[in-house]
Amino acid sequence: MKFDTLVLGGGIVGVSVAVHLQQRGLSVALVDRKPPGNETSFGNAGLIQREGVYPYAFPRDLGKLLDYARNRSLDVRYHPTAMPSLAPFLYRYWYHSRPDRHATIARSYATLIEHCVSEHRALVEVAGAGALLRSGGWLKVFRTARKLDEETRAAERSHAEYGVTFETLDAVQLRAAEPFLSHALLGALRYTGSDSVSDPNALVMAYARLFERLGGHILIGDAETLEPQWAVHAQSGRVEARSVVVAMGPWSDTITARLGYRLPLAVKRGYHMHYAAEPGARLNQPVLDVESGFLIAPMVRGIRLTTGVELGLRDTAATPVQLEAVEPIARQLFPLASRLDATPWLGRRPCTPDMMPIIGPAPHHKDLWFAFGHAHHGLTLGPITGRLIAEMITGEQTIVDPYPFRVDRF
Known part of the structure; x- marks a missing residue:
């Protein structure tokens, strides 16, 4: 099985990345040990926090x-x-x-937050998941x-x-x-x-079904079997791709550390x-x-x-x-x-210690991308992160400046 991109991690961030890449015409496989939305994205307050400009x-x-x-x-x-x-x-x-450093961080963080509601609503509409979304704050x-x-x-x-x-x-x-x-x-x-949802797990699953309707493949497998350049082992066999996105939330450092990246997660x-x-x-x-x-x-x-x-x-x-x-x-x-x-x-x-996610290319490996570290705002920032990563991978003009979220800031 060969694809353009492997996305490792079936939470809200990984699923959003997979949808945006598939929408842009890439062939994508989403790999996780469980079906989408059954780890960190399963349990949260269901808030899409447009007000969350200060992490x-x-x-x-x-x-x-x-x-x-x-x-x-x-x-x-x-x-x-x-x-x-x-x-x-x-x-x-x-x-x-410290207040002055926190204020500087907020100026970058707000560039993502300002798109959180609109990007969720766009995916909700095409996924047919409107019944899960509450507006009104x-x-x-x-x-x-x-x-x-x-x-x-x-x-x-x-x-x-x-x-x-x-x-x-x-x-x-x-x-x-x-x-x-x-x-x-x-x-x-x-x-x-701000918006909220009545079932975060169901929302992730709705986005995952959209991904499949677009032609994407959801595979049960072990992301820790990742091999450069690039393959993993799934239940259905060996899966290869030209690029890979690590979006495994709190388990991301199990992959990044093995590849030589000592990130403070x-x-x-x-x-x-x-x-x-x-x-x-x-x-x-x-x-x-x-x-x-x-x-x-x-x-x-x-x-x-x-x-x-x-x-x-x-x-x-x-x-x-x-x-x-x-x-x-x-x-x-x-x-x-x-x-x-x-x-x-x-x-x-x-x-992460600076309260901002890690979004962007790995500096020492070709076609390796990171999308994790969203702390309290994983649900909030999933779709905008997915769009930003997809734009960078496909060479489009990005909706926001990705520089503040780069891997090598640490």
Whole structure:
């Protein structure tokens, strides 16, 4: 089996890359050990974050750092045994999070973010997946005036600098929008320019079906069998191609390291659980409880509760203590009924210390391309990343300048 391009990784980024390449007339094989959308892309909040121009920074406030050091925070937990391995990454993350450096990063990052909604909508339309997409934004809700004021100032800055649209809701307006949320809330911010989806896994599968309709091939195989220049072993046999795109999310460094690239990739782990709503209760849009560090979202399966960040090694066993800690608070926020999943789902977000993805050609191998490291915004940036990589591979004028996301910046 011979193709123009192999795409390694069946998450939202890999599938989006495969679709865009196939649309441009290349013959493409998408290779993963599981069917598309069943690893990191399976479990997330379902947000397409047009407002996310400032990537999530490492806290630099001493009080916040001391709070996290106690390892009892609701939004961030860590595995003490992992800290020696993670310390070099975390130091670089902290370094890049200084406000002036973070602002510089945002200017590059925003060039991707500004296309996230439009690029998803374009794929949703041709994939026939409109039933999965919700427009109208999502909510940050607040219990204290101090936090509401702080977040409002940040939203105003994003609006002034990058055109992010939002509206403020007082307690009465919030109850009208979401009547089943706790009446103890003081108000909310709604990011009106963002979209969300009711089943991220189903969206990836819809894009994968589009890829197949365009003539692409989805193969079950082991990407770690990659051989220069270029072949992998799939269940159906040896697969060869002129070029390869590594889009394996948190597992990408298993390939890149073997090829000689020492990239600073780490993971932020997170959990989710689905719940039934109490009879008659309804949630209309995703809701982030800012002060408690969790999000609830209406999904096809039920109300999905997602946790914040767990810092640990990628393959360490699940330790869903954050989920247990925030579930009682989530039940106060919204009338959740019984759990619907047998066990909490664990996902791993692939992260770089400068908070930007790695998108572009490998400097030391011909026809090797990287597309990973999207952290919290994998779903958000999948389609625009797919378009950018496809444009670079085919020699088109790129929709954004790829230079800030180059591999050799590290």
